[in-house]
Amino acid sequence: MPLNCWSLASRAPRFQFLGQTTDTLRHRRYPHTQFNPCYRFMPKTTHHHQSYCSLHSSVSTSKLGQDQGRFSSSTTMENGGHYLRNGFQAATGESYTKELEVAVRAVQMACSLCQKVQQKLISKSQDQVQAKEDNSPVTVADWSVQAIVSWILCETLGRSNVSIIAEEDVQSLSKTRAAGLLETVVQTVNSCLAEAPLFGFQPPEAPLDALQVLEAISRCSSTMPPSSKFWALDPVDGTLGFVRGDQYAVALSLIDHGEVVLGVLGCPNYPMRKEWLSYHHRYHRIVSRLTPPAEDSWDKGCVIYARKGSGEAWMQPLVQEGKKLVWPNSARRVRVSAVDNPEMATFCEPVEKANSSHSFTAGLAHSVGLRKQPLRVYSMVKYATIARGDAEVFMKFARTGYKEKIWDHAAGVVIVQEAGGVVTDAGGRPLDFSGGLYLQGLDRGIIASAGAELHERIIKAVDASWNSSSLGEGEKAS
Ligand SMILES: Nc1ncnc2c1ncn2[C@@H]1O[C@H](COP(=O)(O)O)[C@@H](OP(=O)(O)O)[C@H]1O
Numbered sequence: 001m002p003l004n005c006w007s008l009a010s011r012a013p014r015f016q017f018l019g020q021t022t023d024t025l026r027h028r029r030y031p032h033t034q035f036n037p038c039y040r041f042m043p044k045t046t047h048h049h050q051s052y053c054s055l056h057s058s059v060s061t062s063k064l065g066q067d068q069g070r071f072s073s074s075t076t077m078e079n080g081g082h083y084l085r086n087g088f089q090a091a092t093g094e095s096y097t098k099e100l101e102v103a104v105r106a107v108q109m110a111c112s113l114c115q116k117v118q119q120k121l122i123s124k125s126q127d128q129v130q131a132k133e134d135n136s137p138v139t140v141a142d143w144s145v146q147a148i149v150s151w152i153l154c155e156t157l158g159r160s161n162v163s164i165i166a167e168e169d170v171q172s173l174s175k176t177r178a179a180g181l182l183e184t185v186v187q188t189v190n191s192c193l194a195e196a197p198l199f200g201f202q203p204p205e206a207p208l209d210a211l212q213v214l215e216a217i218s219r220c221s222s223t224m225p226p227s228s229k230f231w232a233l234d235p236v237d238g239t240l241g242f243v244r245g246d247q248y249a250v251a252l253s254l255i256d257h258g259e260v261v262l263g264v265l266g267c268p269n270y271p272m273r274k275e276w277l278s279y280h281h282r283y284h285r286i287v288s289r290l291t292p293p294a295e296d297s298w299d300k301g302c303v304i305y306a307r308k309g310s311g312e313a314w315m316q317p318l319v320q321e322g323k324k325l326v327w328p329n330s331a332r333r334v335r336v337s338a339v340d341n342p343e344m345a346t347f348c349e350p351v352e353k354a355n356s357s358h359s360f361t362a363g364l365a366h367s368v369g370l371r372k373q374p375l376r377v378y379s380m381v382k383y384a385t386i387a388r389g390d391a392e393v394f395m396k397f398a399r400t401g402y403k404e405k406i407w408d409h410a411a412g413v414v415i416v417q418e419a420g421g422v423v424t425d426a427g428g429r430p431l432d433f434s435g436g437l438y439l440q441g442l443d444r445g446i447i448a449s450a451g452a453e454l455h456e457r458i459i460k461a462v463d464a465s466w467n468s469s470s471l472g473e474g475e476k477a478s
């Protein structure tokens with residue numbers, strides 16, 4: 001069981017921030033800079049010091065690459081001074097600094113792994129695609145990413161501080177008949193970990209064996225009740241998009257006492273031109289090949305991330321093969337679109353009508369005045385689309401009885417919110433991540449919008465049409 005951070009709190013020194021104005025300026029101009037001489041170590045008594053606990057305790061167990069001086073204990077002490085300010089919003093805006101950086105680096109690494117596996121899947125055979133019990137395809141990438149992220153988080157933040165809920169379990173992978181598959185996963189994990197220094201991590205001293213890989217995967221339980229602070233991981237969200245060579249995402253978030261405090265979304269196939277989102281990915285793969293990527297290329301793929309309360313969402317290009325991730329890796333800020341005229345707005349939704357009712361959203365779009373064709377995109381890339389300002393609305397209305405899992409939304413929600421957007425259920429309430437595996441008390445569907453006005457219109461339209469539609473009665477997705 002993960003160690004409860006509160007118990008560490010009493011042992012940890014507590015720090016207070018001095019010089020808020022300077023910090024605000026620094027943070028605006030150099031948002032990724034971690035060291036700030038304006039911070040002083042002072043006793044303080046707010047409960048947000050729990051973030052410090054994990055920062056501090058992780059230092060001793062850190063296996064980050066030696067070149068990552070920012071993770072040394074002295075700079076971590078400085079980081080510890082960042083988060084204590086007035087109230088929750090300011091506090092979260094300044095804390096989880098180390099967790100965020102580790103998470104972004106881990107997701108970059110996972111994206112690199114996924115790209116290689118997807119390339120193989122598309123160019124070779126389908127034998128790396130297995131059927132899960134619910135028949136959704138699960139691949140070597142799902143298990144490998146889960147193993148990698150689990151291993152990295154535990155090694156860098158300290159195993160006792162890390163609790164993870166993630167999608168994949170090891171049952172099918174541990175079966176004797178899956179020996180070949182397990183071997184492939186172990187190989188994939190080890191060849192990815194061999195590149196750990198490129199991402200700022202130290203590789204394991206020896207390649208992981210099958211048991212260690214299974215252990216890393218199964219450490220991420222989706223059945224055990226999570227601790228008060230835990231990571232939610234969808235190793236490959238939009239598996240269908242992934243196996244089809246289309247959009248998918250690696251989604252990692254940190255949830256603390258029911259609040260999503262960090263969100264990181266790796267979108268390896270996000271195209272440089274938003275119009276290409278609506279084509280099958282094969283099309284822009286061909287085009288990308290014609291224009292070879294430059295250094296720090298934005299041609300395709302990105303990692304988007306945000307920290308709750310910061311009012312900022314950031315995007316990095318994917319690290320090019322064989323290149324080193326130099327933090328903050330040409331990150332730039334993303335903002336939601338300023339378009340509030342429905343006629344000019346684009347809404348996106350799942351590709352699969354089994355996952356969201358296309359007919360219901362078409363009716364909503366009509367009544368709200370959204371005139372453009374829906375942008376149908378696999379996975380949480382839809383949240384990235386809103387955060388980047390490439391679309392204005394995302395709607396999902398799953399069939400009655402479907403329980404939305406937290407890892408399918410957590411990262412995207414905080415990113416859209418910090419990029420200036422709004423995300424609620426169809427009743428206008430914030431999504432509730434406080435209940436473990438599933439979103440709690442979700443009212444009908446999920447709506448994310450670039451602006452409050454557009455959002456309000458859609459919610460009104462749902463209210464007006466819900467009862468008169470067949471959706472209120474039974475099956476929603478049709
Ligand atoms: N019947 C259903 N209704 C709604 N969502 C579903 C669903 N079955 C699966 N999903 C979720 O929808 C996700 C894919 O989202 P999208 O349809 O937007 O591409 C899946 O993630 P995975 O692919 O990670 O399993 C899965 O969690």
Ligand SMILES: [Mg+2]
Pocket residue numbers: 234236237238407408
């Ligand atoms: Mg998913």
